[in-house]
Amino acid sequence: MRITLRYGEETVSFDIPDKNLLGTLSPRRKSPVKDxxxxxxxxxxxxxxxxxxxxxxxxxxxxxxxxxxxxxxxxxxxxxxxxxxxxxxxxxxxxxxxxxxxxxxxxxxxxxxxxxxxxxxxxxxxxxxxxxxxxxxxxxxxxxxxxxxxxxxxxxxxxxxxxxxxxxxxxxxxxxxxxxxxxxxxxxxxxxxxxxxxxxxxxxxxxxxxxxxxxxxxxxxxxxxxxxxxxxxxxxxxxxxxxxxxxxxxxxxxxxxxxxxxxxYKIPINEKADVVFLSPGGYPYDINLFLSFRAIEHALNAVRKGGTLVCWAECRQGAGNETYRRWMEEFSAGEIDTRKLQERLNQKFELGGYKTLFHYKALDTCEIYLRSSMKDDEIRKVYKLKPFEDFEAVLQEIKDRYGPDFKSYVLPNGVLTLPLCESSTS
Incomplete structure (x- = not known):
């Protein structure tokens, strides 16, 4: 199936075999106000x-x-x-x-x-x-x-x-x-x-x-x-x-x-997938990583523990929050420890610091690929994400990891849409 996602003010397209797709999690349709x-x-x-x-x-x-x-x-x-x-x-x-x-x-x-x-x-x-x-x-x-x-x-x-x-x-x-x-x-x-x-x-x-x-x-x-x-x-x-x-x-x-x-916007699903391919929804939802991460947080509801998220988010403003960037730089030097982050936030809460906690909790759940306009080295070292340009290479890595029959969802409007898994399977 041909998939098209918003990326900034443009779109990106790629193909996913039908056998690998559990569904596209899009907002339900409702008639617009006429007059x-x-x-x-x-x-x-x-x-x-x-x-x-x-x-x-x-x-x-x-x-x-x-x-x-x-x-x-x-x-x-x-x-x-x-x-x-x-x-x-x-x-x-x-x-x-x-x-x-x-x-x-x-x-x-x-x-x-x-x-x-x-x-x-x-x-x-x-x-x-x-x-x-x-x-x-x-x-x-x-x-x-x-x-x-x-x-x-x-x-x-x-x-x-x-x-x-x-x-x-x-x-x-x-x-x-x-x-x-x-x-x-x-x-x-x-x-x-x-x-x-x-x-x-x-x-x-x-x-x-x-x-x-x-x-x-x-x-x-x-x-x-x-x-x-x-x-x-x-x-x-x-x-x-x-x-x-x-x-x-x-x-x-x-x-x-x-x-x-x-x-x-609340979309029920019967099971979680190995992979979720997602976009925050294009500009302005993907204006920076801080805002784009809301889509990743929603996608966690649809991916199993140990799974993979593949996200397209332009992030033209980079991190988008100085405290978030500073905390990520500080904690990127060591092992991921969400307990230390939690303790620090409990002692002194900082706007933007909480996003670091969400970020690391997401990394505890799955691996995350990111296509963005940010520098690959920064994405990899500071944010612990996997930058990519070649989608076919990412798709091959997914097949190598989960097998040719991996299961996936597409989440085109990730900031807006909340998948809700009716099964407790993680």
């Missing part, structure tokens, strides 16, 4: 668990609209103009509206071209936009019950009304993206984010789980404290088409959207 503008306006007037947005607004209100940044594929430029038009119809002036890119700790949203790509030229020309900085101009407003200090972006703090937008999807330790994540980590300080993310050491902090998940619960408290007046979230399919739109109370709308995400 998006009408759907948005109806949702704003008949929201979930909330009065119509127009009744929440008052003349002269200062509005902060939170939007996703360049590391997400959220189709903000599709749903933001109708929302802004609705606000204007309800006497919200353009000069009283600020659009805040909820970047969390992400960097790189500096070029005007990137902002135009995300929001559209007309929006950029007519509205003030602010790129959140986790290290600058944040206001302390208290702490959560888990002792997370809440420092929030000043523009958000000073707004009379906060409207959060974004995409609901799977998240590897918050359970799901969307909803409360626009606040934390979206527009909070590095200190706030670091403390919240340190809670990910809990076994309940995992992909697709909210029950007892301390990261999620802490985020909910922070969003409650900051105050979100209205939520507009979308759910997209594997082709980034909007298939569901949730508007209203930020808690109820978010939780309702989770059902759509599960329906599309």
């Amino acid at each position: 998006l503008v009408t759907k948005i306006l109806e949702s704003l007037e008949r929201p979930i668990g909330s009065p119509p947005l127009g009744r929440i607004l008052k003349p002269g209100d200062r509005i902060a609209i939170l939007v996703d940044d360049h590391t997400r594929t959220t189709p903000t430029r599709e749903f933001l103009p109708p929302l802004l038009g609705y606000l204007r119809e309800h006497q919200v002036k353009e000069e009283n509206t600020v659009i805040v890119f909820a970047c969390g700790t992400h960097k790189g949203l500096e070029k005007m071209g990137d902002k135009i790509r995300l929001l559209g030229r007309e929006v950029i020309q007519n509205y003030r936009t602010v790129v959140h900085g986790c290290d600058t101009d944040n206001v302390y407003i208290g702490e959560t019950s888990r002792s997370t200090p809440i420092y929030v972006n000043r523009w958000v703090y000073e707004a009379d009304r906060v409207i959060a937008t974004g995409n609901i999807d799977l998240h590897y330790f918050a359970g799901y993206g969307g909803g409360r994540k626009s606040i934390l980590p979206g527009v909070c300080s590095r200190e706030t984010i670091m403390r919240n993310h340190s809670l990910m050491m809990s076994p309940q902090a995992r992909t697709g789980n909210l029950e007892g998940n301390p990261v999620h619960l802490d985020m909910m408290e922070a969003a409650e404290r900051v105050g979100v007046d209205f939520l507009l979230n979308v759910v997209c399919d594997g082709g980034n088409n909007i298939v569901d739109l949730l508007a209203g109370d930020w808690r109820e709308a978010f939780h309702q959207g989770i059902g759509s995400v599960d329906e599309i």
Whole structure:
């Protein structure tokens, strides 16, 4: 069978014999919203668990609209103009509206071209936009019950009304993206984010789980404290088409959207394979190794212990996180010891350091081949992965290791898709 995967903004293709393929684990299909503008306006007037947005607004209100940044594929430029038009119809002036890119700790949203790509030229020309900085101009407003200090972006703090937008999807330790994540980590300080993310050491902090998940619960408290007046979230399919739109109370709308995400992206399998061939899903999911590794973490659900992952991820920004790179360099000198990593994180949590723990846990499970734009020597020595260019050579190594009848899956949208093995066989 001919397989095509996204790699950066291009594609790669290769052949896998049909006898070796257990299946392609792709998001389920769901019909896109047909008349998006009408759907948005109806949702704003008949929201979930909330009065119509127009009744929440008052003349002269200062509005902060939170939007996703360049590391997400959220189709903000599709749903933001109708929302802004609705606000204007309800006497919200353009000069009283600020659009805040909820970047969390992400960097790189500096070029005007990137902002135009995300929001559209007309929006950029007519509205003030602010790129959140986790290290600058944040206001302390208290702490959560888990002792997370809440420092929030000043523009958000000073707004009379906060409207959060974004995409609901799977998240590897918050359970799901969307909803409360626009606040934390979206527009909070590095200190706030670091403390919240340190809670990910809990076994309940995992992909697709909210029950007892301390990261999620802490985020909910922070969003409650900051105050979100209205939520507009979308759910997209594997082709980034909007298939569901949730508007209203930020808690109820978010939780309702989770059902759509599960329906599309949680994929049951009957058995684990010897090999998984995967891509994070192309740009921006494979913009760096830090983000690409989410796909590898999902693929671990579909590969048996001692198996092999073959990943295509461009990683045009390299590691993508300085702490991750530094920790990997430090620990690459010795034997893999996840216990030492765990102990160090328990003593002093560092953003990015936790990715090193996930990285080494993955290496404990399987061998990992990586096709990327990073230097082969760095991939091999620092990240303990196997760089490759010649896929046929990799395929031959797989046959030599598992025999000509090896079994495999293809995971084309690895960041988005979560395989769930119904068998306990590992």
